[in-house]
Amino acid sequence: MALRMVSPTRSESIQSPPQSQAPREGSPGAIVIGASSGIGAALVRRLAAEGWSVAALARRGEALEELARECAGQPGRVLVIAHDTRDTSQVPELLERIAREQGRVDLCIYAAGVMPKIERQSYDTALDLDMLAINFGGLVAWGNAIAGLFRTQRSGILVGISSIAGDRGRKGNPMYGASKAAMDHYLEALRNRLAEFNVHVCTIKPGYIDTAMTRGMPGLFWLISADQAAATILAAARGGANLRYVPWRWKIVGLVIKSIPSFVFRKLNF
């Protein structure tokens, strides 16, 4: 499906006003980055079931193909694209390609993220910077490109899947938390920048979700499925939430964590 960009002004009729593409026509379009598993994949399934055109992006093309096959019977259409979020220079062309194929982009969700296992006293710069590139660098590339599109079309919702891990600097994985804190800050700034252009930016902070990332982790509680998380995330994004803990109970946890004094916090091991 090509973007409706035929120039009506080229018709021979004398007084027909040039009609721009009507934004309300056609099915709405979404982009999910980090769609091969977990929350991202669940979001793609839900959007496809609702009839959206969804571009599903992830590093692992095979996993995406599997997801697309799964969604084949749904009313929506899934476009799969293999993309490594560290390859930021691809982003403008990818966005253009998706927009032209889908006809519309109304929603963009950045769900890409990795949390490699880090040993207790390991300080691995290469590993950390790679994590930063995937979790945060990719968001910057997509966020900036999407900001240009949404601002000029005066509509759109950008969602970033951050984490409660960004709320405090914990011992466990310094860069994971730092990359999520950076996401929070960047998304908040975009939200404030783009509000006047009728563009909404939503920050999601999931607690424990039953995905590959958390599988095998000890001491999980309040665990919800990726599909439950996806439903909450879409509701929050559409409802205009600025910052939403998923499920909401984690907001209390966040408040508690943030209020613990530093000399106590450094004794804690979680």
Add this chain to the structure above:
Amino acid sequence: MEAGLAQAPGSDVPGVSGVEHAFEYVEGWGMAVGAHGRVLRPRNLEQLRACFALARREGTTLGLRGGGNSYGDASVNDVGHALDCSRMDRILGFDARTGIATLEAGVTIEKLWKHILPLGFWPRVVSGTMFPTAAGAAAMNIHGKNNFAVGTFGDAILEFDLLLASGELRRCSRSEHADLFHAAIGGLGMLGVFTRIVLQTKRVHSGELSVRAISTRNLREMMEYMDAHRGDADYLVGWVDCFAAGEASGRGLIHHANYLHEGEDSDPARTLSVAHQELPANILGVFPKGEVWRILSLFNNDLGMRLVNLAKYHAGRLEAHHEPHRQSHAGFAFLLDYVPNWKWAYGRERGRRGLIQYQSFVPKERAHELFTQLLERCRRARLVPYLGVFKRHRPDPFWLTHAVDGWSFAMDFKVTPQNRERLWRHCAELTELVLAAGGRFYFAKDLVLNAKDPARFYPADKLERFLALKRELDPEGLFATNLWRRAFSPDAR
């Protein structure tokens, strides 16, 4: 991946790779027309040439775009890319003895005045907004509230460099390539890209103007006043309440402004500072200007605008009793910038809502009769402009000029999905009247003319020479816009 911009052929200069580009919604300033597309933002001549090569390789066209302030489709290219010159925005030089400025394409009027005013200069011609670029202002040959006195933007240009589709950079002035000089100014960006513009600016002795308000009870009074003061005013602009009927048809308010002579301003260093010019960020000190459009939108209907126009007329009658007052150059010139995004009061739904400005330029002998007729027609059709602006003009030597020895009347019409077809038919009827009166149109504003119209108002030799020059300099049709396809060349790519 599709071929990126990184390996643009014909460019072995390092740094060309990575021409900034983005996928965006590109619309006319009035928001009534637009399309999604790729926007290329070159930063220098090499990148500009790389953009040409890229468009050629992809078999597509480039629509040149500056600040995107043309109301209609002059910088919209819905079947090709937009070539946005705003990143090439260096002021290459300014001679504070002569007032001659050398500018890159993307230098905005804002950047220019902020640079030269503290040195005692002001651009000879500015538009009602400070965001157009030098190249855009040249390509559309814009005018200001002093068109009757100093001509158009093009009249202030001494020389320019134009990058042709062939890649050749051609220097043009009134003595060198004079044909191209007079064709490219006002040439709608169809002959090449302005890469360097040499502009004469005006010496001023104060950062303020002396401004007088004159309330006029009808169009005749307005024209008589402006005619009587063409010789002594530096700026003249008339606002018209288009809702007033009968004897009061064309009633309004004139602002008559003059530069201050040397010595009239006791502290020019202060008034010439940029800080003194800045428009206040809040209204009444507290209300953020950025939100004012939401309040305006409550009045953005026939009844509301009838009230606003009525109130403005009576406020003008009071204002006219006051002595002439001093106003900063920016405050006087850039009225449109005073309330950011005020156009959103017309609706923000892209492509469906917005405004068009129907501005016709009519020889002085026929102007009163014609404009009275236009106003009458609008009221009868119940398509009343929410804003009317009246100005005096003078002819200029540019091939595709809109200017006449006469008057222009600009009417802002609200566009909605419901009235669109009817509004376009209405404008087509007005166009017949304007053309019959020997009138012309201006493509920085127009969105309603069709392919047969330009030949009906441009002198035949000028239009034909322009089209011949286009064929000669851009035989493959590299430069094209919606405007070009709509009004000049329906068969173009």
